[in-house]
Amino acid sequence: MATDAQIRAKKKWAEKNKEKATYTKYKSNCKTFINNYLNNIEDLQEVKNWINEKEKQLKSND
Incomplete structure (x- = not known):
């Protein structure tokens, strides 16, 4: 357990x-x-799609 400090x-x-x-x-x-x-x-596929879209977005900003 963490101390008060x-x-x-x-x-x-x-x-x-x-x-x-x-x-x-x-x-x-x-x-x-x-x-x-x-x-x-x-649901896993949906999350993977979000990640792929974000990856494309980040790469296009470079």
């Missing part, structure tokens, strides 16, 4: 780094969804 430090870091904290939270949520909740091939 660790909890305060984590909260302070999250407040100071809101954008990075949000990014990390969403990335973790995505991984959790894929690994623990995605349970049919159709």
Whole structure:
């Protein structure tokens, strides 16, 4: 279990780094969804399509 000091430090870091904290939270949520909740091939294909579209978008911005 985290100490009070660790909890305060984590909260302070999250407040100071809101954008990075949000990014990390969403990335973790995505991984959790894929690994623990995605349970049919159709949903998996939909997620893969989103990823492929985002990859194309990112490559075209380079």
